[in-house]
Amino acid sequence: MFPNQDVTSLVLYKRVMGYLRPHWKIFLLSIITMTIAAATEPLFARLMKPLIDGGFVDRDPAAIIWTPLAIVGLFLLRGVASFINEYASSWLSGKLVQQLREEMFDRMLRLPVNYYDQHPSGRILSRIAFDVSQVSEAGFNVITVTVKDGVTVIGLLALLLYTDWKLTLICLAVMPVVAWCVRFVSRRLRGLSRKNQHDMAQLTQVLNESIDCQRIVKIYGGQGYEAGRFATSAAAIRHNLIKERSTSAASTGVTQLIIACSLAVILYYAGVQAQAGHFSAGDFMSFLTAMLMLFAPIKRITSISQTIQKGLAAAESVFAFLDETSENDTGQRQLGRPQGALVFEQVSFGYPGAERIALDDINLSVAAGETVALVGSSGSGKTTLTSLIPRFYDPDGGRILIDGVDLREFSLASLRSQIALVSQEVVLFNDTVAANIAYGRIGEVSPEEIREAARAANALEFIEAMPQGFDTLIGENGTRLSGGQRQRLAIARAILKNAPILILDEATSALDTQSERLVQSALEQLMKNRTTLVVAHRLSTIENADRIVVMHQGRIAEIGRHQELLAGSGIYSTLHRLQYQAGSE
Structure with missing residues (x-):
């Protein structure tokens, strides 16, 4: 689609960032707070000068007191800034994911039927439910990793133990408190994870039904209803994600504050030791630097290249789906309640990649209020013919008229609002x-x-x-x-x-005798005063049809009433004889 990988990345990034443009204020807040959080490390290093000069060289008691307090305040600032940054970033990424999902779902509802014929539903689900969540990785985690550098925790602990194991034990003494905080937060996150799994299940449920039932959604005009259900589930996932991120950010801030308090104690103890001449300024600086580096979140130790590639790959998948062509809906006329007369004029149609065309030069007129049955062997084109009426497919040649007007002149919504469908596979x-x-x-x-x-x-x-x-x-x-x-x-x-036009696609073929009797009675009630096309397997159910159209290999082979066709020696009489013999055995 793009000439090279660099252009691809640039185009994808620009398109992703385009979704954030309306929320630029929140994005700016995220960048500012991220910068503040990152700037606390050099600010902390700057505090070493008054500490060393006042506490170790000049032995000023005031410096020993105010420097630890300043560090606590600095980390308090860092915790608040990090919390705001995480909250704003999660809000933006959640908003991005929700908007992309809603746009993809809306596109899915308007894709032509042949798209579903050629693409497995699992891939569609994967794109909307999972690929889209990876897009935010390219836009947010890369920025975070760029601003904040990560270090190795094991190496820092080794350095701390080597420098002064007693001071390190003081640091480790706060671990039980930190562990309790982690345990508390873990329980909270576990509950949120369960909620997220439930919300994702709801989202997948709507997706599955909207894909499997896409013909019913189209014919009964349920796009708006399904989009509303999907938006509700997507919003629930976004809200839960914000809770997860804010809980994690709050935990990080509290943990860092606890460690900062322990650091204040360490600094005070080290200062006292320095006054007694038991601790050098160089050792103190080495220990302090290692302690600061230990506070860096583990999440900084990530592969930026892997994050970028995952995000860009997901963005390619998402935007390729959004760029799929919707159903051809160029009709401008609104179809009021029609009389229901249908005319097929030299209609032909073939499925992509099929060995032969499904319909070949079909000419058929159906009067308003008439019941016409379509019979024939499997693959003869019966269901394909009825699928052209609500424009699930458009004919490759010829045209279909309703009350003398080409179907393509009407909008899809107005056309399908006048058609009802009952099929063998009940949805x-x-x-x-x-x-x-x-x-x-x-x-x-x-x-x-x-x-x-x-x-x-x-x-x-x-x-x-x-x-x-x-x-x-x-x-x-x-x-x-x-x-x-x-x-x-x-x-x-x-x-x-x-609806004045009714399509019955083998509506009783899979039922037992008692159920078929009840359903057949209901169908007779439904068919009154409607133009009805019946795709039938059991010939006994269409004996009273006004006309029977026998199809063979995509063509109309015979047309007539039940008794007329039965009296002949054509395909219909052969099918009827075979079914009668099978039923009597």
Whole structure:
């Protein structure tokens, strides 16, 4: 995409920093406090002059007192500055991650169906849930490492023991207090980690459902609802991350303050020893320098190169996803409630990489209110033909008209608002029964309307038998329901939408006889006064269709009513005979 790696890094950095431009004040505060925290080390070194000159050379009692107090004050300043820096940085990085995730999720909802056909859902989840969190590494940790240098703790402890083991023991005496602080903070962080895992699970749940159910989201106009659910989960993760970072920063500040207090005691003891002539100025300076270096946080010992590469690699992945082309939605006309007449004019379509085209020169007219069944062997193009109506795909050739107007002239939202879909693979959400029936229209319909839709779908009896009725959670994709119950909820959802065009894609093929009878009765209620296309496997379910279209290898082979086709010797009569023989065995 870019001519070389340097340009790539520069472009990516500029694009990442572009998200921080609206929050430049907080970013400036972070840089200032980071600089203050880093400047405390040379300031501390500057305090060595009055300490050595006054305490060791001139033996001034006042210098022995005020210098340790100044050091405590200096580290108090450092702790406050570090806390503000960590809080501001975590706020900025959390805001960056949240905004990128929301933009990626919004892009995901608007990607064409063929993108999902060509990309595994796991990669999409990884990009939104994990890659985006690495982007902040390139923008924040690099700056932190650049400003603050790290050192080796083991080498510093060895130097302290070599210089004066007694003073080192005084330093180590505060370790139990520090350990208690660490234990307390660890418990706090563990609780926050559990909360973060829960929030991440919620986020992944929304992602999974929005990917697996993307056709239902599109057809029922649920983009706004899903984006709201996602934004809520993303905000919860950001708030929890700020709590984690602020807890860690507070722990660092308190720990450093405790150690600084012990350092004040050490300085006082060393000064007394120097007055007695038992401690040289050179030894004291060596010990003091090592102590200061020991306070540096372990987090400074990181590989800046690795951080940069991880962040840039993640940024490449994130921005490549954001730059994916959305669905072709150039239509300007708004589709009111149509009569529902459909015309396919010389329609052809092929999937990328397929050996042959899925549809070849399809010409078909469906009158308003007519029920047309599509039958044929697997791979004959039945489902592909119905997928072109809500524009999950656009035809490679020809056009499709609704009430005499090309589908592409209408906006996707207005077109899909007039189409309902019930398929063999029922798509339900981990929500209540009522929320699934009213999906896409939550807040727009009354409980009475939801109840009537359930009654029309023959679902009211089993819903009322549930523990919480319409407020019962049904589990992921309705795992707590039987196949027939799930199918009837999907039918209730379509009934409530009351769209003039209905697509039934093998809605009863996976049901037992009793469930099929209930579902078929609900479907007959749903099909009244609607233009209906039925993709059927069981020919017994479409005997009463106005017309039956028999498809073979992407072409229309036969058209007629059930008795007409049965009387012939074509594909339909052969399929019917084979199914009858299989059913009688």
